[in-house]
Amino acid sequence: MRSSLVDQLARTLDEQINRVERLIILIAVAGMTLLVGADVVQRTFSRPVGKTEQLVAWLGEALAGPLSPEARAALEGPVGGAVFLVLAVIAFVFAAHAARLVTAERAGTAQPALLGSALRGLAVLAGCALAVKLLLWAFPSSVPGAQRFALGLMLWAGMLGASVATRERRHIVLDTVVKKLDADTKGPVALVSGLVTGAFCGVIALLSGMQLAGEIHEWATNEGVGLYESLPIPTWIATLAIPMAFTIMGARFVGYGIRDFRFGPPSGGDGGHGVDLDELQQQTVETGSEAKA
Numbered sequence: 001m002r003s004s005l006v007d008q009l010a011r012t013l014d015e016q017i018n019r020v021e022r023l024i025i026l027i028a029v030a031g032m033t034l035l036v037g038a039d040v041v042q043r044t045f046s047r048p049v050g051k052t053e054q055l056v057a058w059l060g061e062a063l064a065g066p067l068s069p070e071a072r073a074a075l076e077g078p079v080g081g082a083v084f085l086v087l088a089v090i091a092f093v094f095a096a097h098a099a100r101l102v103t104a105e106r107a108g109t110a111q112p113a114l115l116g117s118a119l120r121g122l123a124v125l126a127g128c129a130l131a132v133k134l135l136l137w138a139f140p141s142s143v144p145g146a147q148r149f150a151l152g153l154m155l156w157a158g159m160l161g162a163s164v165a166t167r168e169r170r171h172i173v174l175d176t177v178v179k180k181l182d183a184d185t186k187g188p189v190a191l192v193s194g195l196v197t198g199a200f201c202g203v204i205a206l207l208s209g210m211q212l213a214g215e216i217h218e219w220a221t222n223e224g225v226g227l228y229e230s231l232p233i234p235t236w237i238a239t240l241a242i243p244m245a246f247t248i249m250g251a252r253f254v255g256y257g258i259r260d261f262r263f264g265p266p267s268g269g270d271g272g273h274g275v276d277l278d279e280l281q282q283q284t285v286e287t288g289s290e291a292k293a
Contacts, residue, residue, distance in 0.1 A: 007259070010255060014167065014252070014255075017248060018164065018167055021160045021163055021164055021248075022164065024156060024160055025156070025157050025160050025161060025164070028153040028154070028156040028157040028160075029153075029157050031149070031150075031153045032150045032153040032154055032157065035143065035146040035147075035149055035150045035153070036146065036147075036150045038135060038139075038143050038146060039142065039143040039146035039147065039150075041132060041135060042135055042136065042139050042142060042143050043142070045132050045135075045136060046136060046140070046141075049076050049080075050080065050084065052080055052083055052084040052087070053075070053076040053077070053080030053081065053083075053084070054076065054080075055080075056075050056076070056079055056080040056083050057072055057075040057076045057080065060072075060075045088125055089121070089122065089125060092121035092122065092124055092125040092128075093114075093117060093118045093121035093122070094117075094121070095121065096117045096118075096120040096121035096124065097112070097114060097117035097118075097121070100112040100116070100117050100120070144229070144230030144231075145228050145229060145230030145231060148228060148229075148230075149228065149230075151238070152235075152237065152238030155238050155241050155242070156238070156241040159241040159242055159244070159245035159246075160241065160245055162245060162249065163245045163248045163249050163252070166248075166249045166252050166253065167252055169256070186260075186264065187260060187261045187262070187264060188261065190256075190257055190260035190261055191257045191258065191260065191261035192257070193257060194253045194254050194255075194256050194257015194258065194260065194261075195253075195254060195257055197250075197253040197257075198250040198251070198252075198253040198254035198257065199250070200250075201246045201247070201249045201250030201253060202246070202247075202250045204242075204246045205242075205243045205246035205247045205250060206243075208239070208242035208243040208246065209243040211239060211242075212236055212239045212240055212242075212243055215234075215235065215236035215239055216234075216236050219234045219235075219236055
């Protein structure tokens with residue numbers, strides 16, 4: 001009874017940790033996408049001469065020979081801008097129409113009119129143009145710290161993603177040896193595997209924790225040290241993802257090893273111990289037979 005209660009408490013705690021992990025991953029991926037996207041858009045549209053304008057000028061020079069300064073200025077200015085606008089209108093209109101066609105096909109309704117798609121595409125294009133103007137107004141030179149903040153968020157997403165994969169038993173394991181074991185041997189092997197893997201994660205967590213402690217000490221004892229250049233945010237927040245994730249992964253590996261020792265490891269590759277080679281071979285044979293037929 002007591003053992004069952006402990007197991008239930010461990011499952012509940014693991015579920016709550018998993019929810020927090022997924023929330024942080026969502027925030028990290030969204031923030032990383034916004035930062036990198038904003039930085040790319042800012043760099044692209046803040047250029048004195050855009051890529052489309054350069055292409056138009058290159059085509060003009062290829063067709064008419066060397067251009068005068070006035071002709072080049074016209075091609076890299078209003079003419080190139082008009083070409084870019086036309087291409088953008090075509091792209092947005094057909095993208096909106098394609099999206100409406102897919103929606104209509106899924107709903108089983110009649111195909112939408114191109115005029116309605118054109119209006120929607122133009123509206124989205126106007127909204128994007130306004131967003132770009134606001135971005136350039138807010139960040140005329142660059143988006144400060146976008147790349148470094150994005151790298152920190154990517155570290156959090158990657159580390160916690162690995163932890164979630166551990167919880168769902170999606171880590172890569174080729175269980176050719178486990179499949180050859182009898183039922184009485186699988187439990188002890190799973191226990192040893194969980195303990196060894198958990199110990200390895202513990203070592204990584206310890207080393208990264210030492211690195212984290214050093215960064216926190218430098219940040220706390222020296223003014224202006226250990227901060228991002230653009231905002232007064234300590235850089236050790238990104239490093240924190242490593243010991244935290246490996247600590248959780250180590251605990252999960254040990255817990256799963258003990259659970260598999262008591263109740264037996266789950267069967268199959270999907271949600272089990274890796275790649276189910278028997279099922280993979282069967283699928284390969286079936287695919288080959290269908291191809292020959």
